[in-house]
Amino acid sequence: MFTTAPAPNFTQSRLPHDLFAAINALKQELNAVILAHYYQDSEIQDIADFIGDSLELARKAANTSANVIVFAGVHFMAETAKILNPDKLVLLPDLNAGCSLADSCPPEAFAAFKADRPGHLVISYINCTAAIKAMSDIICTSSNAVKIVNQIPENQPIIFGPDRNLGRYVMEQTGRNMEIWQGACIVHENFSEKKIVQLKIENPEAEIIAHPECEPPVLRHANYIGSTTALLKYSQASSSQAFIVATEPGIIHQMQKQAPQKRFIPAPPNNNSCACNECPHMRLNTLEKLYLAMKNQTPEITMPLNIQLAALQPIQRMLEMS
Ligand code: 13P
Ligand code: SF4
Helix, strand or coil, rough: CCCCCCCCCCCCCCCCCCCHEEEEEEHHHEEEEEEECCCHEEEEEEEHCEEEHHHHHHHHHHHHHCCCCEECHHHHHHHHHHHHCCCCCCEEECCCCCCCHHCCCHHHHHHHHHHCCCCCCCEEECCCCCCHHHHHCCECCCCCCHHHHHHHCCCCCEEEEEEEHHHHHHHHHHHHCCCCEEEEEHHHHHEEEHHHHHHHHHHCCCCEEECCCCCCCHHCCCCCCCCHHHHHHHHHHHCCEEEEEEECCHHHHHHHHCCCEEEECCCCCCCCCCCCCCCCHHHHHHHHHHHHHHHCCCCCCCCHHHHHHHHHHHHHHHHCCC
16 A cells, blocks of 8 residues: 555646646656556647556666656556666656556455465456565466466466456466465456347447456457557557457557547446546546646655565566566
8 A cells, every 4th residue: 555645736736738738848857757558648648758558667667767757657657667767766646546457456465365375376467555465476467377377387386466357367378277366456357248239239349358457248248458568569560440348448549649540439337427437546646636746856765675685576577477
């Protein structure tokens, strides 16, 4: 768990008229790099130096020569960047940008789960806190989970956490039995199978593409399953002209930019309150907060040194194995 931070007070801080220009100037001044996940608002994606899925962002963070990393994503992603760069300043525009999936795996309970299963290798999805990473043997993301599990000797029992849907998907793809922590993402578990099927009936030419964090009833209908980057690449490479996209709709900004002639339809959620399934954590970051974070060089990502050191090895193993 991380400390919640007070929200920036915009009334007390004068914002420049041209935020894009001001952010670009700060980038030069600080020798900063802006890394953004596909689930960020489109204007943040447009000012970022690099946009990617969790694995690509971790790779970029591992190799950057910048002095300051501005992470436009959620807390566990910025934490991963800090673990890989202990001597650099890592900024997160809104420190309250957490993750329901990371929250669904409290460290004490996970330690007990692990203690009950001696001899198991712990593979943790990167969507977890640094404390969980510190208890893990290997980290994975949605783009390399199958590849990593396939490299583990067959007689080695495995604990997989915290996402039950990715865990189940990896078990199906690898034929491996694993002990799965029962965590989940509120965004990906909220897609409505019924409404997706209805959309497909209305748009028979559309392919359904889905992130493996979705539940099995949704994945069953998918023509293609993959990480955000994999979904983006598939939507460009496929000859189909329309796609029903079952992941956070922020990715549609890049899909549409790279293929303006194609149609991308966000998969609808179960609840009727809104038409989309935006991640409430990711969307806490705004262009204004990003500017203020760079100007004030805060909020900064920090963590206890013992956790930072223990979490590094499983992340490095992932980078070597993927
Ligand atoms: P990827 O970036 O691996 O596609 O994962 C998506 C996600 O849920 C990030 O929070
Ligand atoms: Fe976490 Fe889900 Fe948001 Fe990704 S989409 S950051 S897994 S809550």
